[in-house]
Amino acid sequence: MISEPELEGEWGADRPAGQAGRPAQAPPEEGDRAAVRRPRGPWAWALAGAVLASAGWAAVPELRDRYATTPRIAYRHAENLCRETGLDTLVKATAPVMTRHPSHREGPAVDWAHCEYFTEWEEGGTSYQMQVLVELHKKADPAVEFGQGSGLFPEALSAAAAAEAAEVPGLGERALMVEAPAFISGPRLRVLDGGAVFTLSVTWLGDVDKRGGTPGPDEDAVKAAMIEDMRALMGGLRK
Numbered sequence: 001m002i003s004e005p006e007l008e009g010e011w012g013a014d015r016p017a018g019q020a021g022r023p024a025q026a027p028p029e030e031g032d033r034a035a036v037r038r039p040r041g042p043w044a045w046a047l048a049g050a051v052l053a054s055a056g057w058a059a060v061p062e063l064r065d066r067y068a069t070t071p072r073i074a075y076r077h078a079e080n081l082c083r084e085t086g087l088d089t090l091v092k093a094t095a096p097v098m099t100r101h102p103s104h105r106e107g108p109a110v111d112w113a114h115c116e117y118f119t120e121w122e123e124g125g126t127s128y129q130m131q132v133l134v135e136l137h138k139k140a141d142p143a144v145e146f147g148q149g150s151g152l153f154p155e156a157l158s159a160a161a162a163a164e165a166a167e168v169p170g171l172g173e174r175a176l177m178v179e180a181p182a183f184i185s186g187p188r189l190r191v192l193d194g195g196a197v198f199t200l201s202v203t204w205l206g207d208v209d210k211r212g213g214t215p216g217p218d219e220d221a222v223k224a225a226m227i228e229d230m231r232a233l234m235g236g237l238r239k
Helices: 032-038 042-067 090-093 154-161 219-237
Strands: 099-104 110-120 126-137 166-167 174-178 188-193 196-206
Touching: 090 219, 099 126, 166 196, 188 219, 196 219
Parallel strands: none
Antiparallel strands: 099 110, 110 126, 126 196, 166 174, 174 188, 188 196
C-alpha cells in the first residue's frame, strides 16, 4: 500500500533528494520479482565490454613474453660474408690471405652465411685456414644449445665443445673462446646475441723442421685479433 505521507508529497529526511516527487511503488510479491526486474541498459554492457577489453590489452605483453618463441635478431643477413670482413687484425697476426670462398643460404628457420679464408704458404712456414660463420635463427632460440657443440658443423663443434672454454666479456650476450682439441691447431670464438650466433675459427699447419717441431703463431696474439675482428664484424652487420 502507498502510505499517506507519500501521497501528500512529504518525504522523510533519509530519502535521497533526487527522488522527490516520484511516486513510490509497493514492493513486488516474491513470485513477481523476476517479472519486474529491469533489464540492464546498453551503457552497462558497454562498460563491461570496456573493462574486459582493457584487461585483455593489459595481459597482451605478458602473454606475448610468455609464449613468444621468435628470438630477437639485430643483425642483417649477408649473401657474401667475405665482403663484410677481411679479418684485418687476424691477418696481421698470421699471414696474408690468398683465397676467399663465400657461401650462404636462407631458410625458413635459419639464415646463414659463411666465408673460408686460406693464407699464403711458404716452404718452412705456416699456413692458416680461417672460417667465419653467421647464423640467424628465426624460430628456435639458439641460447638453449649455445656452448654445447651444436650448429651447422656439429662434428667440429662437438669436438671443440669437449675442450676447455673461457668466457669473453664485452661481446654480445655471451661469448666463449674454445680451446682446440689435441688433434686441431687453433682456437674457436663463439658469440651469442639474441637469435644470432657468430663463429670464428683459426687453424694452422706448419712444416716440420729438422728438430721435429712445428712452427706456429703467438696464440695469445691470435686470440686477441679474433676478438677485435669479431667485434668489427658484429658492428658491421648490425641493423
